[in-house]
Amino acid sequence: MPENDTSTGERTRRAVLGDAHVDRTEVARTDFDRDFGAFITEYAWGGVWSRPGLDRHTRRLLTLAILCAQGNEEEFVMHVKAALADGVPPEELKEVLLHTAVYAGLPRANRAFALAREVLDAAGEG
Known part of the structure; x- marks a missing residue:
């Protein structure tokens, strides 16, 4: 470590x-x-975050899924913005949220989609 x-x-x-x-x-x-x-x-x-076992991209996607699942909206939005700035495509974000919906619940994913859409719209990627 x-x-x-x-x-x-x-x-x-x-x-x-x-x-x-x-x-x-x-x-x-x-x-x-x-x-x-x-x-x-x-x-x-x-x-x-600095451990060698997972690459930063994987950690980023895991973080988004966990924040969605936990309903941590402020942190989720912050990490969506950072992911987009780092080149994570909206399609990949969508797949993370769809996958999270199955395991964490539709209401949490529904809210995460709405928050992510606001960030995407503001970034001109919606």
Whole structure:
């Protein structure tokens, strides 16, 4: 497993979410949530997302499916935007959501389709 370090996590986080998103998030940090942000960067981005067992594209699709299944709308939208910016085609996003509908439920997938469609429309890909 890669070392859990902030620099690896920061590089991975920026590669997955984009500099603009990370910069906005960091500017908004306060003393209250700064340690939590460092924790996420070190363990989620530096530990899990940086592991060699799955490529980043697969991790991205898994993340979208899990966020859809859990109903985590803000995180889902953020990751849809990042996926599109990284070249994930809308057709592939659609397949992930269809597959998730079978295993996580139609209401969650229905909502995820609506959210993804809003992101696609805003990006001119809808």
